[in-house]
Amino acid sequence: MNHQKGCQEEIIIFSRYPQPGLTKTRLIPELGADGAADIQRAMTEQIVQTARQLVHDRQVRISMYYDGGSHQQMEQWLGHDLLYHEQTGVDLGQKMMFAFEDARCRGLRRTVLIGSDCPDIDCRLITDALIALQNNQLVLGPATDGGYYLIGTTSDLPANKLSLLFTDIAWGTSDVFQKTIERARDAGITTSILKELHDIDHPRDLTYFHHHPDPQ
Numbered sequence: 001m002n003h004q005k006g007c008q009e010e011i012i013i014f015s016r017y018p019q020p021g022l023t024k025t026r027l028i029p030e031l032g033a034d035g036a037a038d039i040q041r042a043m044t045e046q047i048v049q050t051a052r053q054l055v056h057d058r059q060v061r062i063s064m065y066y067d068g069g070s071h072q073q074m075e076q077w078l079g080h081d082l083l084y085h086e087q088t089g090v091d092l093g094q095k096m097m098f099a100f101e102d103a104r105c106r107g108l109r110r111t112v113l114i115g116s117d118c119p120d121i122d123c124r125l126i127t128d129a130l131i132a133l134q135n136n137q138l139v140l141g142p143a144t145d146g147g148y149y150l151i152g153t154t155s156d157l158p159a160n161k162l163s164l165l166f167t168d169i170a171w172g173t174s175d176v177f178q179k180t181i182e183r184a185r186d187a188g189i190t191t192s193i194l195k196e197l198h199d200i201d202h203p204r205d206l207t208y209f210h211h212h213p214d215p216q
Contacts, residue, residue: 008109009060009130011051012099014087015044015116017069017077041077044116048078053123058130061108065099093166096151100162104155112139112152117199121149125194132192138165138184141194146174149197161187 016023024036031039051062063083066074071084085102089095096113103111110133114121118141125141129152132139137157141150153162164183169176184191 007059007061008107009058010063010103010106010108010111011054011060011126012063012065012103012111012113013044013047013051013116014065014096014099014113015047016040016067017073018044019068022068040116043119045078046119047114047116047121048082050121050123051126052081054126058127060130063099063103065095092171093169097163097166100153101159107155109155110134110152111154112150114141114150115199118143118149118197120197125150129192129194132194136190136192137161138189138191139194140177140180140191142177142196143199144196145199146178147172147176147199148180149199150194151180157189161189165189 018037018041020033020037021028023040024031027036027039048062048064054060055062061083062081063085064074064078065085065087067087069077071086074084075082085099087095088098099113100111110130112126112129112133114126121141129139129141129150133152133154137154139150139152140148143149151165153165164187165180169179181191181193183189
């Protein structure tokens with residue numbers, strides 16, 4: 001794992017400790033509390049494994065921003081090679097903005113943030129996002145539900161423009177991606193858009209979770 005100061009790129013993963021009853025709650029009616037937590041655990045482990053593969057090819061570090069559980073629990077679960085940070089903020093937008101601001105403070109030039117809800121994110125997609133940030137200030141991966149599964153920014157994006165992407169947006173609604181694109185366009189932020197993928201949030205989404213034994 002690259003913790004050295006020479007890293008200019010960072011992959012931020014947003015996830016939470018898979019405690020039954022407190023994670024993936026919209027899947028509980030279909031899978032039960034333990035089953036929903038198992039999905040959360042599996043998807044987080046999958047995206048961490050994907051991100052780790054990039055460390056062999058790029059000067060990139062991996063930071064896990066977590067909710068629920070403790071630093072020790074997260075480290076025991078996912079290993080000692082990640083940088084762990086507790087999520088900070090009153091809503092998702094503020095939490096993401098703080099994570100990007102923290103990356104800037106640590107000297108990162110290109111930062112990509114992904115959640116643990118999209119099992120189709122692979123190394124090629126993350127690499128494409130990082131490459132896109134060499135010529136754009138923003139990269140977005142749209143989700144089929146109207147949100148986004150990936151957002152990345154560069155350190156030269158001014159703080160006031162960065163805050164526009166995360167302030168006064170109704171998170172969890174179907175127009176998050178469109179609102180973000182409009183904000184970026186109005187602010188003159190150069191943007192690259194990746195392919196559309198499915199998030200796993202509702203029982204109907206389980207058909208896109210390839211490791212689930214019975215998605216019906």
